[in-house]
Amino acid sequence: MKARSELAITVIGHDRPGIVADVSEALARLGANLTDSTMTRLRGHFTWTLVCGGPSAAEVEAALGPLAADGRLLATVREVGPEVEAAVAGEPYLMSVHGADRLGIVAAVTRVLAEAGGNITDLTTRLTGPLYVLVAEVDLPPGTAEAVGKRLAEVAGGLEVEVTLRPTETDVL
Structure with a gap:
């Protein structure tokens, strides 16, 4: 029996109706099992990142090639290792930041999180x-949440934005 590949695929381009259907149909025809994905529109541009199991990277590239032939979409495929089950290393929180746009918001608040582990x-x-x-x-x-919350508040004050950090429930499937 042929070993199944684990692939990471990205599709980026000008948004239009039917991209998700076109890509997922091409993958289904190959027997690719779409396991995880996230898709969004960014200022009129379609972006989709997905992980699937099944055919080789070369087979997927060939199947997606016609969808990208006109230059409006870019599809990349790379083999990745299987997901490694990691012990839950933290407590889940939701952080939200809002305020006037200014350079460095993402860098500053994510640095606080990184420094706290x-x-x-x-x-x-x-x-x-x-x-x-x-x-x-x-x-x-x-x-660490209380200390992180205090540090985020300090950084947010310097950026003149509002930040909230609240506990969330873990996903139950």
Whole structure:
């Protein structure tokens, strides 16, 4: 029996209806099992990152090639190792930041998390007119949330933005 590959695929380009259907159909025809993905639009540009198991990287590249032939989409494929089950190393929190757009917001608040040993598991930013919004799911080492919250408040004050850090529930599937 042929070994199944674990692949990371990114698809980026000008947004249009049907991209998700086109890509997922091409993968399904190959027998690729889409396991994890995240997709969004960024200022009119489609972005999708996904992990799937199944065919080789070369087979997936060949199947996605026609979708990128007109130059409006870029698809990249790379083999990755299987997911390693890691022990839960932190407590889940939701951090949100909002305020007037200014250079360095993401760098400053994520540095606070990194210095505390926090791990960002999901991050979204959006600029809406003059308002900048950042929402991140983070895992913090046990017992550090209060100190991290205080440090985030200090950094937010210097940036003239508002920040909140609150505990969240873990995903239950």
